[in-house]
Amino acid sequence: MININNLTKSYDPTKRAAVADLSLHIKSGEIYGFLGPNGAGKSTTINIMVGKIVQDSGTILIDGVDTFAHSLETKKIIGYVPDEPNFYEKMSGQEHLNFICDIFDAPVEASEKWASLFELSGALGDPIASYSRGMKQKLGIVSAFSHNPKVLVLDEPMVGLDPKAAFNLKEALRQFCDGGGTVFFSTHVMEVAERICDKVGIINRGKLLASGSFSELRSRQDETLEQLFLELTNEE
Numbered sequence: 001m002i003n004i005n006n007l008t009k010s011y012d013p014t015k016r017a018a019v020a021d022l023s024l025h026i027k028s029g030e031i032y033g034f035l036g037p038n039g040a041g042k043s044t045t046i047n048i049m050v051g052k053i054v055q056d057s058g059t060i061l062i063d064g065v066d067t068f069a070h071s072l073e074t075k076k077i078i079g080y081v082p083d084e085p086n087f088y089e090k091m092s093g094q095e096h097l098n099f100i101c102d103i104f105d106a107p108v109e110a111s112e113k114w115a116s117l118f119e120l121s122g123a124l125g126d127p128i129a130s131y132s133r134g135m136k137q138k139l140g141i142v143s144a145f146s147h148n149p150k151v152l153v154l155d156e157p158m159v160g161l162d163p164k165a166a167f168n169l170k171e172a173l174r175q176f177c178d179g180g181g182t183v184f185f186s187t188h189v190m191e192v193a194e195r196i197c198d199k200v201g202i203i204n205r206g207k208l209l210a211s212g213s214f215s216e217l218r219s220r221q222d223e224t225l226e227q228l229f230l231e232l233t234n235e236e
């Protein structure tokens with residue numbers, strides 16, 4: 001469902017590439033975790049996938065469609081949660097959801113179930129400026145689910161969520177995949193990836209070190225990987 005082929009992106013040609021020759025293949029129905037330390041290249045990959053920045057070379061295909069050549073077509077089927085929630089803060093939560101559903105030509109009623117799951121329904125009448133960091137994060141997640149995407153792309157979605165909301169997100173992602181959706185999400189926390197994902201890709205300094213199920217990766221005798229696992233453990 002998501003095919004990343006030889007993706008390379010450099011912000012500064014005198015420095016090493018933020019993402020270097022990255023190739024990854026994610027099947028429909030999978031929850032795929034993109035795990036790596038700060039500065040590894042996770043957000044860069046995601047930002048290319050959702051069309052916020054352009055790669056130097058390589059391609060990303062979503063459902064067989066090139067995200068660069070057919071950006072509008074692919075944007076229609078992606079639900080995206082950015083690493084920093086960013087809204088028109090004068091809008092109420094409900095106005096924001098109406099706006100998102102309008103853009104995607106989706107019925108706004110679909111968002112009600114997600115708002116209720118994340119216990120945000122009671123706050124939807126309030127201006128977003130009055131929301132806490134966690135509430136903004138929840139609104140971003142509800143927005144991403146609301147327009148009935150085929151693929152969810154989430155950049156560090158657990159940041160700011162309390163344990164209950166984090167659990168609800170995990171359940172919601174599982175339901176989404178059981179219904180045929182595909183999830184790609186980044187995290188720098190090993191436990192988060194292990195709890196949620198079917199498969200995981202380990203990225204460091206722009207390069208993919210390994211991709212597979214946790215049990216596969218753990219059974220490898222690879223010192224670099226073991227060291228990285230240690231660094232990514234118990235951060236929260």
Ligand SMILES: Nc1ncnc2c1ncn2[C@@H]1O[C@H](COP(=O)(O)OP(=O)(O)OP(=O)(O)O)[C@@H](O)[C@H]1O
Nearest residue numbers: 011012018036037038039040041042043044045188
């Ligand atoms: N807008 C930018 N301009 C210049 N360099 C950038 C920019 N964004 C990212 N980088 C660099 O690219 C590399 C990868 O950054 P990226 O944001 O993709 O990492 P990340 O894995 O998402 O990290 P984090 O866990 O901190 O979110 C880093 O070396 C970073 O300094």
Ligand SMILES: [Mg+2]
Nearest residue numbers: 042043044083
């Ligand atoms: Mg990031």
